[in-house]
Amino acid sequence: MHFDPFLSGGRRLAFGITFGLGALLATTAYADTVLSVVQAEAPRSMDPGDHTASATGTVLEPMFEGLVKRDESANIVPVLATEWSTDATGTLWTFKLRPGVTFHDGTPFNADAVVYSIQRFLDPARGLAAAGRIKVVIDSIRAVDDLTVEFKLKSPYAGFLELMTTGTPKMVSPTADAAGTLATTPVGTGPFKFTEYKSGEYVLETRNENYWGTPPNVDQLRFTWSGEPSVLAMSVQSGDADVVYPLQPALVPAVQSNPELKLIDSTGSFIYWLSINTQMKPLDDVRVRQALNFATDRQALVAALLRGFGDPANSPLAPSNPFYDAELATYTYDPEKAKALLADAGLPNGFTMTTAVSQRDAPIAAALQGMWSKVGVNLEIRNLESGVWSQVAFADPSGKAADNLGSTIASWSTGAYNPDLQLRPLYATASWSPGGANLGFFSDPHLDELIDQGASELDEAKAKPIYVEAQKLINEQAPHVLLYSKHNLAATSAKVSGVWVAPGGAVNVAWATKSE
Structure with missing residues (x-):
């Protein structure tokens, strides 16, 4: 489970440390077969069972x-x-x-x-x-x-x-x-074994000469990190890094125009959304929640924030999921329909609501604020440091009521293809925060039944219609304003091959090849 493109689940805790490029990539003399990987955050643990972050998984996967x-x-x-x-x-x-x-x-x-x-x-x-x-x-x-x-x-x-x-x-x-x-000090069975972790600087892994399978192609993997997107882009453009992830959409043209670099553009499984507090008035009214969805121009969000490297969300499942319903009717951008729904709900002049957003996703909140103002909804934005955001987002119903928090902007991916791992944490009644990621306290007994039925159905052909019905119900009840899924963008040196990014955002580098 992952919040945002740098996590493999759980609460979203971003690292805001920015390193100077020289300090970030300062190294001793390297052999020719060292693969340098720069990513957005440091590993949170060397124990694969004690984290839920995709960036950490990238570091641990080779070991x-x-x-x-x-x-x-x-x-x-x-x-x-x-x-x-x-x-x-x-x-x-x-x-x-x-x-x-x-x-x-x-x-x-x-x-x-x-x-x-x-x-x-x-x-x-x-x-x-x-x-x-x-x-x-x-x-x-x-x-x-x-x-x-x-x-x-x-x-x-x-x-x-x-x-x-x-x-x-x-x-x-x-x-x-x-x-x-x-x-x-991680100890696994993988093709690379742990060499050194210098806190705040790098992790170094060396080829496991006693590996049971086909040996890897490079001698060492070196992982460094920075929360500053421009540092990642500069490092691969200068040749100091062989692989960088994530690459911000605005930086894609520079990579595409450089013959010494390659762009990785793969389908992601993250869904970005605004979770609505369904226990708070007037958001407990499904007409109000639907109005917010009709007031949201998803195509514009993808164009402006992702430069087209994404897809407007019409489902709580990403297009990469085999149970995704491509035929599911989406909420078209229809401000007049939104106004009519609000008027029908007794809110002809609109209303004011709040949202909590991590600093990294602040542009999403700003865009929604502008869109929703056209239908009379005044969105008050609370921009929070990631650690504070996590505490606020995962508060229980009484905590959010006391805080008058009407919504939370977040993203989610399990990194897996099974829909239960995506739907249960976000929509099941038993998953209300703080114990789960149902941040808006949505509850629907029929949906709970569908989630349980789908999880226990071993025949995929029989499970498909169950999950199609679940997606339709979620869309109709609108506990979230589903925004978009984004592509996984990475850049590598043209000398590097064999690197790929899983839908959940983990970068696979263990079998990379680096030519001279």
């Missing part, structure tokens, strides 16, 4: 592996598991493990290591940041033999295998975790 993963073509493929199966109930999953694999510290990878890696999410005393998505699905796990593990689920869950492809259930060295050093 940690799961049982399965999605490849660049979105196929689920074996990694540390060689095969898997489920019983007729869909609640018992068996994985056969790859033999002869060891962790970077020499600890054997086996069934006991898998049980250890998963069990720590089920232990309430651990309190790992990413435990929520695991413990609500998995009831228990046991070692059948040295190379076989068995998962017992709490109920049939169609997205289980998808869940296992995400960055959360990576296998960690039991030795390192038991020593309490995993958060600062």
Whole structure:
């Protein structure tokens, strides 16, 4: 789960430190096969289970592996598991493990290591940041033999295998975790192993010479970061960086016009939206919520804020999701229709409402303020530092009522394709903040039923109409003003190939090639 293009879920905590380009990329003498990656924020933990940020996942992915993963073509493929199966109930999953694999510290990878890696999410005393998505699905796990593990689920869950492809259930060295050093010294089974983390400056990873699979193509990966978009763009333009992400849309022309650079433009899974406080008057009236949607010019937002590198949102699912309903009727920009709905709701002269927005998304709020003023809605904007925004956005109903907060601007992506991981956290009654990301306290019993039905339906063909109905209901009830999905934009040196960006924003660099 991710808020904004730099997160893989959870609460949005941005890093605002800006580094000078020289200090950011200052290095010792490098071998020719070092791949330099500059991204928007520093890693939040070296433990893959104790974060929900896609930028952190980018750093950890080369060092940690799961049982399965999605490849660049979105196929689920074996990694540390060689095969898997489920019983007729869909609640018992068996994985056969790859033999002869060891962790970077020499600890054997086996069934006991898998049980250890998963069990720590089920232990309430651990309190790992990413435990929520695991413990609500998995009831228990046991070692059948040295190379076989068995998962017992709490109920049939169609997205289980998808869940296992995400960055959360990576296998960690039991030795390192038991020593309490995993958060600062990562130990996995991946093609790269940890070398150095200089806080505030860089993370250095070195090729794992004992890797079980095909060895990587470069000797080292070096990750640095800056919250300043111009620094990222300058670093790849100057040749000091081989890969930068994210690239701001305004900087795309400079990359496209430079023959020494390549643009990565891939479909993203982030949906940007304004979450409406459905427990506050007059926003508890569906006509008012629909009016706000008709008062929003999504095409203009995509053109002005994304320079066209995005799609107006007509669904709570992004177009990259296989359950996305492309035929779903969208809210066209119709100020007169918005005015009529407001008048019908007893608000012919409009009303005033507030929104909380992180500084990074302030342009969205400003654009909505201008659009909505045309239908008599006065949008008062609270621009907040990201840490403060997170506290305000995840307040409970009484807290938001006391704060007179009518809405929150945010974005969300699970980084996965299963729609349950996108819909349940944002729209289920049980997901009201602060426990979940239903920031506007929307509740609809029928939608809750649909979400549960879709999650337990193992036949994708039967699940599709359930999720189509769920999308229609969400659009009709309008708990959000859905804004747009944006493309994942990155830039690389023309000498670099094999880099790709997953829909959720994690950059895959472990198998990159760098030519001279």
